[in-house]
Amino acid sequence: MADAQMSGDLGVGAGAVGSALGFVGAGAALGAIRQENDQLGQQISSGQLKMNPDAANKAAQVYEKKADEVERLSLRASRLGRVQGLGDYSSAQELAGKFAQKASNGTNGAADLLKQLSDELRRKADLFRTAAKDYVTTDEQIGEDMQRGSQA
Template sequence: MSGSIFDGVAEAMGFVRAGAALEEIKQDNAKLGQQISSGKLRMNPGAANKAAQVYEKKADQVERLSLRASRMGRVQGLGEYGSSQELAGKFTLKAANGTNGAADLLKMLSDELRRKADLFREAAKDYVATDEQIGEDMQKGSQA
């Protein structure tokens, strides 16, 4: 059934699923942020920084994909017929429509990957601060 209405539904469902997966990533980042701010999660700085670097590298890759996807929205040369213009409009909406176009979703994913990297770095800072505090407390205890 190529070219049928079902193809459009399948494509839309793909974007809906991608949006739902992105929402899960946002929620995971929010939970991670809460754990860090409440002091329940601290990470070894070496491990946290390595993880942050991986997430930033992935964010860069996704951002490049987002830029490529946004260029898909500027399709030219399809002709002056109404059907050609309609097809060009569909490419534009699939590429970027402000909320769930391919470029939009990829940009939001890139932002969440960078946020995750920042969260790991924050957890590393908390680890170091806690370690320093324990050291100071031990010194005070041994002087008393």
């Protein structure tokens, strides 16, 4: 499940966040997703992009489902930081500390990056829903304008 390829424009499998790209690469990929969401938001707010409500809502549901999956992975990754049974030697304590850092360090640990990805997936879902609402609003406005024009 962790290695399943995520759909669409993510370009990053959930399992690849910490392995194939490394944490630095995963952070860069996350930045690209964030930037893409910013551009999408700008297009929607400027009126350049409106989407068919059915298609937009279906896409939003897919992104919500993926966000749930990634969030579950984030929770699992955060548990990796609590390694026990390595012993009392300083080298064992140091190793346990390294596991904790890789799992979660507040910004670019595995759990942290996965949580940020989940947030961006939810943000994209919200953007699609906004585009759907804008489409409906525009459609209703056109209908009202046409009705007024036919009455004049």
